[in-house]
Amino acid sequence: MKGRRVKDIMAKALTIDKSEMLSHALDLMEKHDVRRLLVTKDDELIGVVTQRGIARALGTRKKSSLPASSLHVATAMDEPPATISPDDDAEKAVQLLKGEDILAVMDDGLVGWVTPNEVLAILHPKGYAGGIMKIPITTTPGERVVHIWRRMYEEGIGRMLVIDDGQLVGMVTESDIARAMRAFRDMVPGHQQETRIRNLIISDIMSVNVKFVRPNTPLQEVVSMMLEENIGGVPVLDLRDNVVGMITRRDIIGHVDG
DSSP: OTTOBHHHHOBOOOEEETTSBHHHHHHHHHHHTOSEEEEEETTEEEEEEEHHHHHHHHTOGGGTTOOGGGSBGGGGOBOOOEEEOTTSBHHHHHHHTTTOSOEEEESSSEEEEEOHHHHHTTOOOOSBHHHHOBOOOEEOTTSBHHHHHHHHHHHTOSEEEEEETTEEEEEEEHHHHHHHHHHHHHHSOHHHHHHHHHTOBHHHHOBOSOOOBOTTSBHHHHHHHHHHHTOSEEEEEOTTOOEEEEEEHHHHHHHSOO
């Protein structure tokens, strides 16, 4: 990492105008396999829209009968992210991302962004998964999506492991919830939406065949898996396949000295 500048690691920023529809934002996220877009107005950076924000907007009661194709990006937009210069040391980006989700790279305007993926690609963490894993936050297949979404939003978490009879059976993420909310708003008549959404359970939307690591998996292998699979977190299972921990990209970035 030594000697590298932000301009050496930054990626092209994906942007969307605040007047565009949420459905277009979700399409862009799915196409580029990202969880957020920078929001502009007249080519000026004014905010960020995330899958968490979109799920929040689509789950708001007063907008409950409106499909994603009828809501503008502005309805789900959050404050602009922290900024950094392309000539700053890459180490500064690492330190900032210990507390931020994304950095906008500014040089007489927006020139790129730095996400955890760009930082992970230049890190070479030492140690093993068991040394930094956190206690996992879990749910069950039969739990209602509306309850789990509220908990995820209030606690600021992006994913939960799904456990059934002590075994890992899936994972539910902000992406899963945002897609489910969009499908309901677009396809289910307005007068049926509230009842149908309240009956939606985790097993209806969770991802299965979840990638995992062991406590003795080297952190560098965890990083490689996250980058190759473009996943933000992996569960840690012991040799009996019991869930013993969870590791996210932020855990790894926070583990790096500097």
